[in-house]
């Protein structure tokens with residue numbers, strides 16, 4: 320059986336892809352990936368956004384609603400960056416298909432990568448249930464998604 324390949328949020332690996340130019344390095348993730356195959360991805364960069372870039376949150380829903388056209392991703396000043404977020408999600412899906420990855424370890428809470436909860440669009444730190452745009456697309460295509468707080472057990 321071919322080795323499992325994990326797509327991984329680049330920022331969790333210490334890559335400076337985060338909106339403010341920093342990272343979300345996770346020693347737990349790095350430890351888990353020792354001896355495993357990982358493909359780093361940053362959907363926001365793949366969608367064409369610069370680093371650093373303005374923060375963004377999903378307004379009016381979660382990633383699923385963004386993909387369905389019922390919610391938007393916005394910066395604090397209201398600028399609509401939905402298109403870049405969708406483009407990034409599609410590029411990550413393409414990478415998943417090219418590499419055969421069916422599992423991903425993504426950064427919790429992100430409007431792209433979050434799974435289960437995201438910020439609520441108020442830029443106050445409040446949360447709502449839902450997934451980021453990339454997480455929602457990968458889930459819809461049958462991928463399994465973990466985050467830095469809930470890693471695979473195998």
Ligand code: SF4
Pocket residue numbers: 327328329330331336337338360361362363364426429431432
């Ligand atoms: Fe990390 Fe995902 Fe945000 Fe990129 S889009 S910086 S990979 S959480």
